[in-house]
Amino acid sequence: MSPRPSAGDRPGSGRRVPDATVARLPIYLRALFDVSDRERTVSSERLAALAGVNAAKVRKDLSYLGSYGTRGVGYEVEYLLFQISRELGLTRDWPVAIVGVGNLGQALANYDGFSARGFRIVALVDADPAKVGTVVAGHPVTHIDDLPALVESAGIAIAVIATPAEVAQDVADRLAEAGVRSILNFAPAVIAVPPDVTVRKVDLAVELQILGFYQQRDGTHPGVGQKASG
Amino acid sequence: MSPRPSAGDRPGSGRRVPDATVARLPIYLRALFDVSDRERTVSSERLAALAGVNAAKVRKDLSYLGSYGTRGVGYEVEYLLFQISRELGLTRDWPVAIVGVGNLGQALANYDGFSARGFRIVALVDADPAKVGTVVAGHPVTHIDDLPALVESAGIAIAVIATPAEVAQDVADRLAEAGVRSILNFAPAVIAVPPDVTVRKVDLAVELQILGFYQQRDGTHPGVGQKASG
DNA sequence: CACTGTGAAGAAATTCACAGCT
């Protein structure tokens, strides 16, 4: 019996959720969504199987959000979906801009997964005059010089960089300057940003190289399920 | 035979390199490549700045590969490039197949980063008869039923899944059956594979959701540089 | 001296194991 000074039950803003847990919440969300029309509750064991992790991890992760399960029963799918969505900020709408309308940018613009949950692509941006004015995936392409006005008027807080590596830093500078606070960077370059801007990097080639390592070594890979980004 | 059960000193790529280190080696590789035509040596401090990590981590990471630096001087760029490439298995050629020739599959097929280092896209595969026979990014699209023959003849060990989520598991089954040992999964689904197959998952929407979390919370993000996948 | 390489300390993440609720 140790009346530890607990983190406090303040849903919405308070509790500190470990980074590793944050990175898994979207996985749980998807798994829950997939079974939401078939199952009313899930056990940590079941959710673990769906998400490709182990049950103890699921329970620990979810415990950071609060006590949303019922002992002897499990977690109510709909309720948990809502709680995780809320924790991830998906109950509100996030206007997103994609900078760089090349192959990748277009693929991203057409990717349903983005618009699916909370993220709404509101602008495509490019520096190429030939592309500006054309319509891709239902969105007119805007010139990058109009970024500040765009960010302001559409309330864009999150942007995706899908440009060549050479211009990624310049784009990041412009985005930060325009007021964008979070950047998802697909360009194969490390970019520097002010401390109040968050960057996440996804490098397609890096993922292959990591696979290559385990493949050449002996075919052994870390963990039982798949390694997701985090 | 070997007195030590696992983690022995295998010939070719010796000591046990931690997963976290493996995930960073491609970043160092890219950074080194970027400066290779301008600088002959780099210090751990310099490389750290280029890669967006701290110097102690660079030294520790590189120490797992061997003692490739020179005290008082730093690391010779070319030599380190070679050593990391070798560790990642990039000195050999990896034939890669992309399954799913939708927007994302096409973007990946056109992505230079893949072919840039060791990975050579040798086949595009789809189930849609309308796509089979067409040419995308210089590669004819093959029907998925021909996968076993293709894997066999081209010596494909690594494949990329860029299909809708619904068919990802079926594709994974076929890939494993055909003899593919490593899979990079872009489909938003957790897939099950035999234990001798490695899966890495990249989920574009998940990355945005993680950003969303930190954005809504208070704009604070983990670490100083960008969080890469790993 | 300048910088690497590395034990050791510290922090974070994972897993165990079981008390406690329904």
Next chain:
DNA sequence: AGCTGTGAATTTCTTCACAGTG
């Protein structure tokens, strides 16, 4: 009984700090 929630143990990763070397 069944399953969650969580302290505690364990493992992994990061950072420190400095001995050692070109």
